[in-house]
Amino acid sequence: MRVRDIVEAINLIAARFYRYPYRDMKMVGVTGTNGKSSITFLVESIVRRMNLSPGVIGTINYRYSNKTLSAPNTTPDPILLMRLLSDMRDNGVNVVVMEVSSHGLALRRTVALRFDAVVFTNLSRDHLDFHRDMEDYFRAKSLLFSRTYSKGEDSVALINIDDEYGKRLISMDFPRMLSYSLEKDDAFVHCKRYEIQEDCIKADIVIDSRVLSIHSHLIGLHNLYNIMAAAGVMYTLGASFEEIYNGIYDLRFVPGRLQKVENPFGIRCLVDYAHSDDSLRNVLKALAALDHRYIITLFGAGGDRDRGKRPLMARAVCEYSDLVIITNDNPRTEDPLQIIADIEKGMDERFKKVAPESLNG
Numbered sequence: 580m581r582v583r584d585i586v587e588a589i590n591l592i593a594a595r596f597y598r599y600p601y602r603d604m605k606m607v608g609v610t611g612t613n614g615k616s617s618i619t620f621l622v623e624s625i626v627r628r629m630n631l632s633p634g635v636i637g638t639i640n641y642r643y644s645n646k647t648l649s650a651p652n653t654t655p656d657p658i659l660l661m662r663l664l665s666d667m668r669d670n671g672v673n674v675v676v677m678e679v680s681s682h683g684l685a686l687r688r689t690v691a692l693r694f695d696a697v698v699f700t701n702l703s704r705d706h707l708d709f710h711r712d713m714e715d716y717f718r719a720k721s722l723l724f725s726r727t728y729s730k731g732e733d734s735v736a737l738i739n740i741d742d743e744y745g746k747r748l749i750s751m752d753f754p755r756m757l758s759y760s761l762e763k764d765d766a767f768v769h770c771k772r773y774e775i776q777e778d779c780i781k782a783d784i785v786i787d788s789r790v791l792s793i794h795s796h797l798i799g800l801h802n803l804y805n806i807m808a809a810a811g812v813m814y815t816l817g818a819s820f821e822e823i824y825n826g827i828y829d830l831r832f833v834p835g836r837l838q839k840v841e842n843p844f845g846i847r848c849l850v851d852y853a854h855s856d857d858s859l860r861n862v863l864k865a866l867a868a869l870d871h872r873y874i875i876t877l878f879g880a881g882g883d884r885d886r887g888k889r890p891l892m893a894r895a896v897c898e899y900s901d902l903v904i905i906t907n908d909n910p911r912t913e914d915p916l917q918i919i920a921d922i923e924k925g926m927d928e929r930f931k932k933v934a935p936e937s938l939n940g
Contacts (some may be wrong), residue, residue, distance in 0.1 A: 586657075587609040590691035593661040600664035601692055604634070605816055607676040608729070610723050611700025611739070613858045615653075615678040616803045618698060620833045622676040623808035625818055625826030629674075631917055634667040636660070636677035638852075639834055644670035654683025657691065681706055681719040683695070689723075693730040696812045697723050697753065698737045700804070702744040703857035717744050724751040735815045737808060737876070740766060757815070758895035759807045761800075768786075768811035773803055777869050782881030786811055791820045796831050799865025837862060847871070854881065854908075863899035876900040889918065890925025897927035 582588040594601075607622060610613045619637050626633035636655065639647040639664055648663075654677070655663060667675060679697075683689050701715055710716040722728070736753035739745040741762050744898045745888050749756055759768035760913035764785075771790065773782035780795040780803055795806055810823045818826075832838050840848040849866070859878065866874055876896050880889045896903055906921050907915050923932075 586687045587690060588910065590657040590689075590718065591633045593658045594691040597661040597665035597698070599892050600661065600668040601675070601694075602730075603668050604664070604672055605674040606692065606696075607674065607812060607816070608679040608689075608694045608697040608723055608728070609676065609808075610681070610684070610697070610720050612703045612705050612855065613861065614700040614801065614808070616852075617738075617805040617833045617836050618700065618809050619676045619678060619829055621805060622674075623877045624814060625809060625813045625828040626674045626676075626824040627727060628826040628829065629818055631673040632671050634664075634672040634675040636663060636675065638678055638932055643672050643675075646670075652683070653678050653680040660688060679723055681716055681734075682709060684722045685710070685719040691729075692728065694723075694728055694734060695730050696735045696737065696815055697728065697743075698808050698812050699724065699745055699748055699859075700739055700808060701742040703855060704888055704891065705855045705857075705885070707887060708883070717747075720744075721748060721751065724748050724753045726752045726754065729754050730779055731890045735812070737768070737812050737815070739804065739808070741804075755815075757811070757827075758891060759804075759811050760785060761804065768807050770803070770807065775800055780806065780890065782806070785809055786814050789820070791823060793824055793827050795827050795920050797833070798837060798869075799862065800835075801856070801861040801865065837865070845938045853878075855888055856895040859892055860895040860898065867899045873901040874899055875902045875904070877904040877906055878923055879906045881909045882911035882913035882915075886921055889921040893925030894927070897925075897930060903930060923936070 597758040608616050616638050621637050623797060638653045640650050642838045680688060698822045706716060732754045735757055735935050737757050738749050739760055740758040741760050742831055749758060757767040760766035761770050769785050771783040771785055780797060782793050782803060784791045784793055784807055806827055813823055834848055835852045838850045840850060842848055851862045878896060905919050910918055
């Protein structure tokens with residue numbers, strides 16, 4: 580059989596073979612450079628408080644109905660994706676929340692899907708080893724907000740309009756375009772008051788002109804944005820304020836996202852997945868606002884990925900750190916020392932380079 584477009588054909592055949600599983604569940608898609616995984620965890624927690632069964636597809640893993648599968652890609656290939664969704668449906672999943680990556684969109688792994696709600700978080704430099712430039716990266720992300728990805732006229736797009744690229748997306752033709760913002764008090768989701776504390780976030784969030792007071796165990800201003808996105812999108816899908824509040828409160832941490840490492844030394848030790856200059860800056864800015872004596876940052880950059888962001892990551896780290904340790908981070912086929920040399924080009928001159936063995940004394 581000959582087809583004009585093999586990728587589209589694979590998507591359509593897989594969808595038909597597995598009997599269009601996305602039609603039988605609420606589908607939420609989340610895209611953007613940062614925040615996707617945290618939002619999926621928040622949505623999952625809220626869905627549980629609705630006494631519904633969640634399914635999650637994302638960077639950390641794929642999970643549903645007491646099953647946890649490793650994630651070879653953030654957004655799986657069309658056949659695996661439809662098989663996953665089919666198994667979710669057959670296991671009683673009611674709501675699926677998935678990270679929709681720029682790779683997945685550009686490679687058209689998702690063209691057969693239709694969503695009840697989609698979310699845009701933000702856009703900053705990343706994946707320029709794959710995309711030609713930032714505009715190409717943005718075009719890939721923007722595909723999710725075209726009408727072809729909507730299930731119908733009630734489908735909702737929730738856009739962060741504090742982000743410059745979000746301001747451009749808000750004019751796209753998804754059936755219902757809604758916004759969230761910390762800067763604009765006319766956004767569908769905005770904030771009247773918030774406190775970022777050492778171990779929590781407390782805030783009064785306005786959703787559709789109603790005030791929801793929340794208490795979260797997550798920290799940092801970037802996580803307040805993630806909470807607003809999760810709360811807003813689940814409100815559009817029928818969650819009550821009580822369910823949203825409890826779901827947000829229930830989530831103690833997101834694995835690898837400012838995750839605390841308990842220790843006997845009286846040190847606040849945290850692990851974060853930040854792997855771009857913008858995400859490093861957001862995380863370190865959140866920590867700098869807390870009571871502290873020193874911030875020690877240990878980081879590296881992945882091999883065979885955008886080399887241009889390496890010195891930018893160093894500059895971001897220098898803004899908030901007192902001591903910086905540059906280390907290995909999955910060099911793949913590259914020379915680890917060359918990766919470190921690329922990072923060092925962005926180090927501020929006020930940081931003096933010392934040999935690792937000198938730190939032992």
